[in-house]
Amino acid sequence: xxxxxxxxxxxxxxxxxxxxxxxxxxxxxxxxxxxxxxxxxxxxxxxxxxxxxxxxxxxxxxxxxxxxxxxxxxxxxxxxxxxxxxxxxxxxxxxxxxxxxxxxxxxxxxxxxxxxxxxxxxxxxxxxxxxxxxxxxxxxxxxxxxxxxxxxxxxxxxxxxxxxxxxxxxxxxxxxxxxxxxxxxxxxxxxxxxxxxxxxxxxxxxxxxxxxxxxxxxxxxxxxxxxxxxxxxxxxxxxxxxxxxxxxxxxxxxxxxxxxxxxxxxxxxxxxxxxxxxxxxxxxxxxxxxxxxxxxxxxxxxxxxxxxxxxxxxxxxxxxxxxxxxxxxxxxxxxxxxxxxxxxxxxxxxxxxxxxxx
Amino acid sequence: xxxxxxxxxxxxxxxxxxxxxxxxxxxxxxxxxxxxxxxxxxxxxxxxxxxxxxxxxxxxxxxxxxxxxxxxxxxxxxxxxxxxxxxxxxxxxxxxxxxxxxxxxxxxxxxxxxxxxxxxxxxxxxxxxxxxxxxxxxxxxxxxxxxxxxxxxxxxxxxxxxxxxxxxxxxxxxxxxxxxxxxxxxxxxxxxxxxxxxxxxxxxxxxxxxxxxxxxxxxxxxxxxxxxxxxxxxxxxxxxxxxxxxxxxxxxxxxxxxxxxxxxxxxxxxxxxxxxxxxxxxxxxxxxxxxxxxxxxxxxxxxxxxxxxxxxxxxxxxxxxxxxxxxxxxxxxxxxxxxxxxxxxxxxxxxxxxxx
Numbered sequence: 001x002x003x004x005x006x007x008x009x010x011x012x013x014x015x016x017x018x019x020x021x022x023x024x025x026x027x028x029x030x031x032x033x034x035x036x037x038x039x040x041x042x043x044x045x046x047x048x049x050x051x052x053x054x055x056x057x058x059x060x061x062x063x064x065x066x067x068x069x070x071x072x073x074x075x076x077x078x079x080x081x082x083x084x085x086x087x088x089x090x091x092x093x094x095x096x097x098x099x100x101x102x103x104x105x106x107x108x109x110x111x112x113x114x115x116x117x118x119x120x121x122x123x124x125x126x127x128x129x130x131x132x133x134x135x136x137x138x139x140x141x142x143x144x145x146x147x148x149x150x151x152x153x154x155x156x157x158x159x160x161x162x163x164x165x166x167x168x169x170x171x172x173x174x175x176x177x178x179x180x181x182x183x184x185x186x187x188x189x190x191x192x193x194x195x196x197x198x199x200x201x202x203x204x205x206x207x208x209x210x211x212x213x214x215x216x217x218x219x220x221x222x223x224x225x226x227x228x229x230x231x232x233x234x235x236x237x238x239x240x241x242x243x244x245x246x247x248x249x250x251x252x253x254x255x256x257x258x259x260x261x262x263x264x265x266x267x268x269x270x271x272x273x274x275x276x277x278x279x280x281x282x283x284x285x286x287x288x289x290x291x292x293x294x295x296x297x298x299x300x301x302x303x304x305x306x307x308x309x310x311x312x313x314x315x316x317x318x319x320x321x322x323x324x325x326x327x328x329x330x331x332x333x334x335x336x337x338x339x340x341x342x343x344x345x346x347x348x349x350x351x352x353x354x355x356x357x358x
Numbered sequence: 359x360x361x362x363x364x365x366x367x368x369x370x371x372x373x374x375x376x377x378x379x380x381x382x383x384x385x386x387x388x389x390x391x392x393x394x395x396x397x398x399x400x401x402x403x404x405x406x407x408x409x410x411x412x413x414x415x416x417x418x419x420x421x422x423x424x425x426x427x428x429x430x431x432x433x434x435x436x437x438x439x440x441x442x443x444x445x446x447x448x449x450x451x452x453x454x455x456x457x458x459x460x461x462x463x464x465x466x467x468x469x470x471x472x473x474x475x476x477x478x479x480x481x482x483x484x485x486x487x488x489x490x491x492x493x494x495x496x497x498x499x500x501x502x503x504x505x506x507x508x509x510x511x512x513x514x515x516x517x518x519x520x521x522x523x524x525x526x527x528x529x530x531x532x533x534x535x536x537x538x539x540x541x542x543x544x545x546x547x548x549x550x551x552x553x554x555x556x557x558x559x560x561x562x563x564x565x566x567x568x569x570x571x572x573x574x575x576x577x578x579x580x581x582x583x584x585x586x587x588x589x590x591x592x593x594x595x596x597x598x599x600x601x602x603x604x605x606x607x608x609x610x611x612x613x614x615x616x617x618x619x620x621x622x623x624x625x626x627x628x629x630x631x632x633x634x635x636x637x638x639x640x641x642x643x644x645x646x647x648x649x650x651x652x653x654x655x656x657x658x659x660x661x662x663x664x665x666x667x668x669x670x671x672x673x674x675x676x677x678x679x680x681x682x683x684x685x686x687x688x689x690x691x692x693x694x695x696x697x698x699x700x701x702x703x704x705x706x707x708x709x710x711x712x713x714x
Binding site for chain 2: 106110111155164166167169170171173174175176177178179180181182184185188189194195198199201202277278326327329330333334336337338339340341343344345
């Protein structure tokens with residue numbers, strides 16, 4: 001891959017960002033997010049209509065007195081909504097980070113095997129040690145995700161053979177296949193785990209309790225904090241190690257921190273709602289189109305997009321095949337597959353930065 | 359990737375200058391047989407025979423080792439001959455047929471996309487076949503893998519989507535790959551969704567099959583693939599010879615009067631049919647379609663498209679891994695699980711050394 005250099009003529013007319021940043025650019029994400037959060041709280045299966053749920057949210061005494069509605073709102077929909085927001089944001093930010101450290105616009109925790117590593121961790125824990133507690137599975141998912149992201153970055157940053165974006169994705173496919181092989185090895189050798197696994201593998205947000213969510217929240221917070229604090233050096237990695245060094249950053253250290261952040265974010269998201277692919281790819285892709293320059297803004301945007309898309313997918317999951325639930329992960333795969341095709345077909349999309357764009 | 363000039367049979371009788379090729383003539387037809395490829399075929403044939411002996415000799419109970427091999431030739435108790443002739447040998451045949459079909463399909467698609475990494479499992483063709491087989495199995499409510507046409511039908515749908523979305527098969531190797539990966543992920547989540555809606559026992563057996571599993575496969579499941587190979591392999595050989603010209607660029611085949619687009623289409627149809635049939639036997643046995651042609655081209659040399667050698671290495675790989683799966687774990691490990699475990703690192707190695 002060529003690094004950006006100002007001497008190259010642009011291959012295509014440089015796109016202007018979708019809109020100039022203004023005071024509006026803070027309000028649009030916030031308002032859209034608030035709207036989606038509210039929608040996620042009032043839409044759902046069961047006997048309580050949208051109107052009744054809305055009355056509950058607005059503090060209507062009659063609605064608040066309804067025990068069943070109270071249960072649905074606080075123990076079912078509230079944790080789900082919070083999980084969708086935070087896991088989506090986490091995967092979006094993780095995708096953005098991975099794309100920057102691997103210098104690869106196709107990088108995504110799902111495609112690169114990070115999710116598969118986390119899944120292997122969880123399945124290994126259940127089938128080898130018979131442990132089935134949520135806190136233990138979070139630790140296992142984190143360990144698995146860490147192992148996988150270390151391997152991905154090691155492959156991507158091996159100086160001996162520069163991997164093109166495509167080859168890195170293939171390396172991710174190979175890695176994911178190896179992890180999946182190990183996972184199925186464990187699953188076929190123990191009877192207990194497959195039943196849980198087959199729902200969990202689809203990536204679903206149903207049935208997550210507030211307690212589980214709160215247990216993971218600090219890990220999300222740590223990952224997001226790391227990502228934002230180190231946004232500037234991580235963004236510089238996309239320019240290549242030499243440029244980053246020249247700008248006064250330490251590429252090796254930065255990479256380690258970014259890997260830690262990706263691990264926390266992707267691992268925690270997988271531990272909560274199963275391996276969801278394509279969300280990181282999609283969020284980072286759109287964020288880069290909106291804000292091609294500033295990496296810290298890209299991160300925030302990717303978090304916002306990831307959160308919004310996962311909330312939307314989860315609302316869709318509840319209504320598409322009523323009264324059943326469709327898994328949000330499947331909905332995302334159906335959206336994400338075509339997006340990958342679009343990226344592959346567009347010529348300028350195979351690089352992170354346009355020549356002359358910086 | 360650099361390719362040496364393949365030999366063109368142009369009627370100028372220069373082949374006696376090439377000590378590594380035999381020229382076979384029949385009237386006005388002639389073709390070249392590479393000595394190295396022939397040696398590879400013989401060697402792999404021997405390996406396949408060894409694999410057959412191993413797969414018969416390895417298993418649970420006391421019918422193992424020489425007892426089993428003797429029972430194969432009818433020397434032994436009735437139970438022993440039953441086990442060997444009704445269970446193990448047919449299973450070997452099914453595995454060999456599936457492996458051969460996957461190997462040939464992989465070799466054809468790699469040649470089409472001019473990319474060693476473009477294989478039916480990576481570009482979603484195998485996932486299409488799995489989806490087809492599962493949907494038909496579930497629709498017939500028996501949760502049994504039956505209809506032989508389901509695999510090829512699903513594979514064809516997936517291939518059509520990939521080729522349509524990528525714009526072509528031949529010229530843009532990388533695009534086909536990325537598009538294929540996208541299609542594969544979509545199909546895979548469709549399969550998982552279908553499995554989640556079944557009752558546990560049915561889902562479990564279908565899931566195990568969807569990993570690539572040869573348990574209980576016999577002559578009847580191998581028959582469609584065997585017929586497919588018998589019909590399609592000659593077509594593939596004829597097509598591959600012309601396809602090989604496209605390595606020299608688009609102009610050479612055109613000058614020689616080879617209708618390249620039609621040849622490519624034929625190759626794709628053959629590859630998709632074989633991949634679908636192969637998946638129909640033992641599920642999507644991972645990485646065989648990638649590894650068999652790579653091994654084949656290392657063995658047979660860079661000249662030509664080593665279809666026969668790919669078929670034999672695919673058969674050997676599948677049957678050896680299947681036998682291995684009966685040894686390594688406490689319970690039987692599906693062959694596809696082993697090939698993913700071994701094939702993932704193999705693909706990484708191919709990517710990182712890139713001698714292909």
